[in-house]
């Protein structure tokens with residue numbers, strides 16, 4: 001495609017999905033440009049997974065020193081947390097990731113174009129850089145990977161709160177915080193702040209956070225909240241936000257006024273399509289603003305593709321990366337039917353305190369789908385295996401913490417269709433089990449696997 005267009009592939013958005021697609025396409029010889037308005041790496045690297053995980057690690061360390069270290073014989077304390085120093089180390093790490101992305105672009109000959117892009121027509125993107133200079137680039141194919149942004153509620157004073165971006169901008173910890181929302185972000189931010197000693201309240205509309213997660217697991221999470229002093233206000237309604245004379249922020253709720261130093265909205269995210277001029281090029285959106293794509297990531301204009309949080313798939317970095325790489329393989333490595341299998345198991349971890357890991361169906365979903373097992377009337381139904389025990393790390397201390405693990409198996413052969421856990425280490429346990437489940441592993445396959453002792457994960461292969 002040399003000559004007719006500036007690029008074979010122009011990628012709009014240099015986040016998880018955009019970078020992965022660009023590099024993979026360029027490796028196969030495509031001439032690729034990436035347009036990014038902000039820092040390379042997008043949400044995940046700059047204001048998502050990476051800074052979150054660093055703070056989660058820091059918060060775990062803080063708690064372990066505070067609650068466990070004395071019983072392990074260390075005479076130490078955590079009275080002097082220098083949060084600004086932790087943030088500095090986090091940002092230095094992120095800056096090294098930027099360098100590594102730039103290096104991979106240089107090695108793969110991907111052109112980085114800094115600026116805000118919008119469609120001129122089906123093959124042209126107008127880019128406005130930070131100085132206001134405008135340039136137009138053309139490409140045979142254009143990939144939209146512009147991600148998402150936080151939603152704010154439509155109530156008076158909502159702007160007095162912030163979102164996850166505002167949380168990552170903190171260089172000093174507030175004394176108190178109110179987090180509104182029930183998803184990954186709300187639970188993770190509330191857990192980090194509370195673990196660092198911030199007086200934290202989590203406000204959810206329903207009776208519990210993470211309503212799509214297995215109920216046994218979220219019940220365990222709520223028990224942990226109570227033990228850790230993280231206040232949870234379920235079944236909440238809120239009507240307005242006010243600034244108080246003492247500088248605090250008041251959230252007015254059906255439970256009364258919640259006054260705090262820091263209010264975070266974590267009530268969901270929406271696709272980043274505004275200003276792209278998609279209507280001009282005939283790219284269709286669904287009723288919630290996500291770009292409509294087919295299994296091959298093609299939009300309603302076949303030379304315009306879309307992946308990542310902008311489409312209706314789980315908004316997770318590995319999903320964006322995998323979809324993008326498979327797209328590049330299909331387009332530039334002669335794999336015409338290669339595409340992301342939407343039915344595959346998508347393992348996921350919520351970095352709560354302690355972490356939750358989950359693959360496949362929760363019990364209520366499995367029951368709804370298959371019903372309960374009965375050898376006569378419903379041999380295709382489900383059976384449940386559970387194990388709850390004290391984590392060895394904490395068992396020798398005066399702060400014992402439980403691990404709960406659960407398997408959901410289906411049919412006479414006991415195919416494992418759900419695997420869930422909460423507790424120390426589950427975040428690093430479930431990736432391999434997802435491989436086994438993807439291959440159709442049964443409870444007998446699990447039982448035939450030799451356990452690794454003494455670990456937490458051995459429980460998954462020894463449950464009765």
Ligand SMILES: Cc1cc2nc3c(=O)[nH]c(=O)nc-3n(C[C@H](O)[C@H](O)[C@H](O)COP(=O)(O)OP(=O)(O)OC[C@H]3O[C@@H](n4cnc5c(N)ncnc54)[C@H](O)[C@@H]3O)c2cc1C
Nearest residue numbers: 013015016017037042043048049117147308309315316317
């Ligand atoms: C707080 C938080 C924590 C998260 N933690 C995890 C986690 O632990 N694990 C996980 O798997 N996922 C996590 N996620 C989700 C993950 O970050 C996203 O799924 C992932 O970043 C999506 O990648 P993407 O390529 O679709 O978009 P993004 O990474 O959002 O990248 C989009 C890029 O496009 C740029 N852009 C947008 N519009 C334009 C334009 N017009 N012109 C030029 N550039 C533009 C943006 O600046 C951005 O850099 C988290 C998200 C958040 C918010």
Ligand SMILES: NC(=O)c1ccc[n+]([C@@H]2O[C@H](COP(=O)([O-])OP(=O)(O)OC[C@H]3O[C@@H](n4cnc5c(N)ncnc54)[C@H](O)[C@@H]3O)[C@@H](O)[C@H]2O)c1
Nearest residue numbers: 181182183184185186205266267268269315316349350351
């Ligand atoms: N560990 C991880 O992998 C991780 C971490 C963070 C984010 N993410 C990804 O980012 C996505 C976005 O995360 P999120 O937490 O913003 O969204 P989410 O969709 O997971 O959760 C939003 C929550 O807010 C609740 N909600 C909606 N409107 C509300 C309102 N008006 N008032 C109160 N609550 C309301 C919803 O019921 C839902 O529980 C996630 O779905 C996930 O895919 C992943």
